[in-house]
Amino acid sequence: MTDQAYNFAYLDEQTKRMIRRAILKGIAVPGYQVPFASREMPMPYGWGTGGVQVTAACLVPEDRLKVIDQGADDTTNAVSIRRFFQRTAGVATTEATAEATVIQTRHRIPETPLKAGQILVYQVPIPEPLRFLEPRETETRKMHELEEYGLMHVKLYEDIARHGQIATSYAYPVKVEGRYVMDPSPIPKFDNPKLGNNPAIQLFGAGREQRIYALPPWSRVESLDFDDHPFEASKAAHDCDLCGAGHSYLDEVITDDAGGRMFVCSDTDFCAGRRAKGHRGRLSSEGVAPPPHPSPTRGEGGASLDAMVHVNDPLASSPPRGEGMGVGGADPEGTA
Amino acid sequence: MIRIENLSKSFTLHNQGGAVIPVMAGAALTVGPGECVGLTGQSGAGKSTLMRMVYGNYLAAGGRLMVGDLDVATAEPRQIIALRRQTLGYVSQFLRVVPRVPTLEVVAEPLLALGTPADQARERAASLLRRLNIPERLWSLSPTTFSGGEQQRVNIARGFAHAYPALLLDEPTASLDAANREVVLSLIEEAKARGAAILGIFHDEAARARVCDRLVDVTEFTPKAAA
Amino acid sequence: MTLMERMTMTDQPLLRVEGLTKRYGQRIGCADVSFDLYPGEVLGIVGESGSGKSTLLSCLAGHQRPDLGRIAYDGRDVLAMSETERRRLSRTDWAYVHQNPRDGLRMGVSAGGNVGERLMAVGARHYGDIRGKAADWLGRVEIAADRIDDRPSAFSGGMQQRLQIARNLVTGPRLVFMDEPTGGLDVSVQARLLDLLRGLVRDLGLSVIIVTHDLAVVRLLAHRLMVMKSGRVVEQGLTDQVLDDPQHAYTQLLVSSVLQV
Ligand SMILES: Nc1ncnc2c1ncn2[C@@H]1O[C@H](COP(=O)(O)OP(=O)(O)OP(=O)(O)O)[C@@H](O)[C@H]1O
Ligand SMILES: Nc1ncnc2c1ncn2[C@@H]1O[C@H](COP(=O)(O)OP(=O)(O)O)[C@@H](O)[C@H]1O
Ligand SMILES: [Mg+2]
Ligand SMILES: [Mg+2]
Ligand SMILES: [Zn+2]
Numbered sequence: 001m002t003d004q005a006y007n008f009a010y011l012d013e014q015t016k017r018m019i020r021r022a023i024l025k026g027i028a029v030p031g032y033q034v035p036f037a038s039r040e041m042p043m044p045y046g047w048g049t050g051g052v053q054v055t056a057a058c059l060v061p062e063d064r065l066k067v068i069d070q071g072a073d074d075t076t077n078a079v080s081i082r083r084f085f086q087r088t089a090g091v092a093t094t095e096a097t098a099e100a101t102v103i104q105t106r107h108r109i110p111e112t113p114l115k116a117g118q119i120l121v122y123q124v125p126i127p128e129p130l131r132f133l134e135p136r137e138t139e140t141r142k143m144h145e146l147e148e149y150g151l152m153h154v155k156l157y158e159d160i161a162r163h164g165q166i167a168t169s170y171a172y173p174v175k176v177e178g179r180y181v182m183d184p185s186p187i188p189k190f191d192n193p194k195l196g197n198n199p200a201i202q203l204f205g206a207g208r209e210q211r212i213y214a215l216p217p218w219s220r221v222e223s224l225d226f227d228d229h230p231f232e233a234s235k236a237a238h239d240c241d242l243c244g245a246g247h248s249y250l251d252e253v254i255t256d257d258a259g260g261r262m263f264v265c266s267d268t269d270f271c272a273g274r275r276a277k278g279h280r281g282r283l284s285s286e287g288v289a290p291p292p293h294p295s296p297t298r299g300e301g302g303a304s305l306d307a308m309v310h311v312n313d314p315l316a317s318s319p320p321r322g323e324g325m326g327v328g329g330a331d332p333e334g335t336a
Numbered sequence: 337m338i339r340i341e342n343l344s345k346s347f348t349l350h351n352q353g354g355a356v357i358p359v360m361a362g363a364a365l366t367v368g369p370g371e372c373v374g375l376t377g378q379s380g381a382g383k384s385t386l387m388r389m390v391y392g393n394y395l396a397a398g399g400r401l402m403v404g405d406l407d408v409a410t411a412e413p414r415q416i417i418a419l420r421r422q423t424l425g426y427v428s429q430f431l432r433v434v435p436r437v438p439t440l441e442v443v444a445e446p447l448l449a450l451g452t453p454a455d456q457a458r459e460r461a462a463s464l465l466r467r468l469n470i471p472e473r474l475w476s477l478s479p480t481t482f483s484g485g486e487q488q489r490v491n492i493a494r495g496f497a498h499a500y501p502a503l504l505l506d507e508p509t510a511s512l513d514a515a516n517r518e519v520v521l522s523l524i525e526e527a528k529a530r531g532a533a534i535l536g537i538f539h540d541e542a543a544r545a546r547v548c549d550r551l552v553d554v555t556e557f558t559p560k561a562a563a
Numbered sequence: 564m565t566l567m568e569r570m571t572m573t574d575q576p577l578l579r580v581e582g583l584t585k586r587y588g589q590r591i592g593c594a595d596v597s598f599d600l601y602p603g604e605v606l607g608i609v610g611e612s613g614s615g616k617s618t619l620l621s622c623l624a625g626h627q628r629p630d631l632g633r634i635a636y637d638g639r640d641v642l643a644m645s646e647t648e649r650r651r652l653s654r655t656d657w658a659y660v661h662q663n664p665r666d667g668l669r670m671g672v673s674a675g676g677n678v679g680e681r682l683m684a685v686g687a688r689h690y691g692d693i694r695g696k697a698a699d700w701l702g703r704v705e706i707a708a709d710r711i712d713d714r715p716s717a718f719s720g721g722m723q724q725r726l727q728i729a730r731n732l733v734t735g736p737r738l739v740f741m742d743e744p745t746g747g748l749d750v751s752v753q754a755r756l757l758d759l760l761r762g763l764v765r766d767l768g769l770s771v772i773i774v775t776h777d778l779a780v781v782r783l784l785a786h787r788l789m790v791m792k793s794g795r796v797v798e799q800g801l802t803d804q805v806l807d808d809p810q811h812a813y814t815q816l817l818v819s820s821v822l823q824v
Contacts, residue, residue, distance in 0.1 A: 142646075146646070146647050146650055146651075148650065148654075149684075150654075150681070150682075150683040150685070151680065151684075153683035153687075153688070154669075154672055154679065154680050154683060157675070157676050157679055157690065157694075158672060158673060158676050161673055161675055161676065161694070161711075161712050162673075226688055226689060226690040226693075227688050227689045228689050228690050228691050229690050347808075349815070350811070350812030350815050351812060351815050351816055351819065388808075392801055392804060393801075393803050393804055393807055393808065394804065394807065394808040395800075395804060395808050395810065413786070413787045413800055413801045413804075414601055414604065414786070416801055417604075417786050417787075432782070432783075434757050434758050434761060435750075435751070435757075435758075436751070436754040436755055436758055437758050448765060
């Protein structure tokens with residue numbers, strides 16, 4: 001039921017052209033943050049208006065759109081954005097990574113390897129990786145311009161000094177094509193290796209901060225580290241309790257008040273696909289129909305997802321930052 | 337080694353009505369290697385002033401002031417710095433040091449400044465302090481709290497640490513007892529023996545008689561108008 | 564020839580400043596300042612408050628652009644450099660010690676991280692090496708090794724100042740700018756800092772430009788002295804000569820208003 005009151009994909013053509021120019025510039029200068037005039041969207045900033053605008057500028061009627069939030073297709077956030085584009089662009093949607101042409105994501109990269117021709121659009125709360133070390137925008141811009149990135153390593157140094165290892169486990173900074181240091185958005189560092197050498201186009205949109213940046217296919221992306229403390233894409237020392245996957249990113253889910261818990265793939269499509277092929281985990285008994293993917297906390301959107309403990313980073317001192325706060329009025333600047 | 341020709345000096349007191357005090361005119365003397373020349377003249381005659389000019393501490397108003405082949409009267413500050421480091425030593429009447437620095441370091445510093453290895457410099461400093469009867473327990477303390485005589489001896493040790501080719505000594509024996517005065521005089525004799533040119537002020541007649549080869553009365557250099 | 568002799572005998576100044584002028588509208592910040600600084604030399608700048616000392620220092624260090632004049636560092640025209648080049652210099656060859664350690668330290672970063680930053684900025688990527696160097700420098704400025712993970716906010720003023728010095732010197736700069744580095748410290752702490760600075764100048768062959776209003780500090784630290792008044796240099800020369808035989812009326816006043824320096 002396409003709503004004729006809107007232009008295709010909600011944004012007017014001129015705005016989409018402006019955003020596409022920013023995207024092209026971003027692809028031409030991988031990792032460089034391109035300013036763009038972010039438009040008001042009929043949703044709060046915390047819902048990923050940057051990603052939504054980038055998606056809107058990319059969509060064509062033939063596209064098949066997948067939207068995920070922390071890997072799941074069925075959260076309020078993901079469902080609303082998917083419905084938004086169904087209504088405003090009339091595009092087909094899918095939950096299958098392999099079938100999607102455009103995937104908008106918050107905080108994850110799908111487990112299923114992406115292919116040439118696919119576009120992965122990230123929702124970005126804070127595009128500036130230097131922000132927490134140097135609050136002055138004029139200064140951070142200068143630091144990028146002059147490749148003064150020593151400060152990024154100061155942060156990692158502090159991590160090791162304090163925790164004995166690099167404790168940063170989300171939004172782990174990367175260097176793109178040996179030039180720009182980039183915030184990959186709050187994906188777990190487990191996903192960092194998928195950023196580089198990826199056949200898909202990866203686009204990053206920050207609505208409130210009005211920045212777009214990009215990784216063209218097959219970009220060289222290095223996670224920052226020290227020679228004697230090399231980057232590690234760590235994950236929980238568990239298998240998925242539903243599908244038995246041994247190397248997918250896991251969420252820990254509290255199952256009852258008695259402290260019962262289980263580990264399940266955060267990528268719901270990946271997990272379901274494995275189970276459909278007959279893979280089984282610790283808590284799915286043979287022959288019995290597997291329980292539905294548990295998402296007890298997902299209905300509330302981002303905030304509660306962030307509250308979930310990711311077991312692979314017991315030392316994480318700070319929760320994933322930014323966007324998770326953005327449900328409705330929880331975001332003070334949400335409607336600004 | 338030291339050759340002074342037609343040297344003059346006056347002080348202008350800008351904040352006292354611009355009064356100009358001429359204190360020296362036509363000063364001339366030479367000190368050869370291995371020689372010790374004593375400056376004489378009553379108090380206020382200009383002995384220290386002349387010595388300070390040689391060291392570059394006071395500006396000369398006119399004339400030539402050769403130390404080795406450098407004319408201190410016209411030299412650049414950095415040339416004087418190099419001269420002081422390598423060639424020209426000065427034992428002033430007062431010790432001026434960075435607080436908190438141990439005596440041993442104070443004495444070794446001229447050598448360290450020349451790049452002498454630290455242990456070698458300290459060994460030399462220790463032997464001088466020992467000779468000048470500064471008790472070893474004081475070496476690790478700053479000399480700022482020492483008695484006048486002790487400070488004077490630290491000052492002398494520092495002045496003799498490096499074998500300067502030229503030395504300026506302003507009353508080096510003034511507040512010393514007989515035994516220590518003897519040590520200082522023998523240090524001076526040793527310096528002469530190795531060829532140092534020494535310009536000194538000695539109020540003590542006996543000391544003067546023993547080490548000075550010649551005397552120059554600075555009263556001769558007092559400007560006629562002021563005399 | 565010893566290292567020191569070689570340094571004092573070099574004929575090339577490290578820094579050559581000619582006719583440097585900076586105005587703030589009608590007001591003069593500093594005017595027509597010229598001098599040469601040679602390797603291993605410490606130049607003191609004194610003058611009453613508002614005489615243009617900090618203005619001069621910040622123009623020299625590239626924090627402000629002078630209106631007129633030339634600055635040559637190691638034979639290179641500083642004012643003609645791109646900002647990239649200038650900033651690279653200030654990360655490697657130059658160091659700036661601020662009067663207030665808070666302006667020169669990252670208060671939210673540990674002492675070790677503060678010292679290590681310049682190393683990482685020039686490409687050090689071995690955590691163990693960086694930490695080792697930081698520990699070594701903390702030792703040199705007499706900060707106990709077990710404070711390496713403490714933040715500067717937990718340090719006394721004197722310790723913060725010493726930390727700032729360590730942070731600045733770890734990459735072995737050749738030219739250090741200091742604006743009142745001992746101001747606001749009590750006398751015994753000042754003395755320690757002076758001792759430290761003298762040792763570093765001597766051992767590392769640093770060239771230093773130090774702004775201070777404390778004549779006792781320059782007497783002990785500076786080889787040469789420049790006296791400023793109303794933005795202009797009224798007198799310069801050997802430090803002890805300027806202090807003991809001042810030629811300019813203003814210098815005479817400055818010296819006579821201080822007891823026994
Ligand atoms: N810095 C100065 N400013 C003004 N006048 C000075 C200064 N230093 C010395 N004088 C004057 O120069 C003259 C010579 O003083 P100087 O100290 O050289 O005497 P001296 O021969 O060493 O005396 P003494 O035997 O008492 O030490 C005196 O009139 C003294 O007041
Ligand atoms: N940012 C500025 N804007 C306007 N005037 C300034 C500024 N900074 C300094 N000045 C003026 O320039 C002169 C020199 O100041 P400054 O260099 O700070 O002196 P100092 O460091 O010697 O105390 C003073 O008259 C001062 O008021
Ligand atoms: Mg005298
Ligand atoms: Mg100032
Ligand atoms: Zn699974």
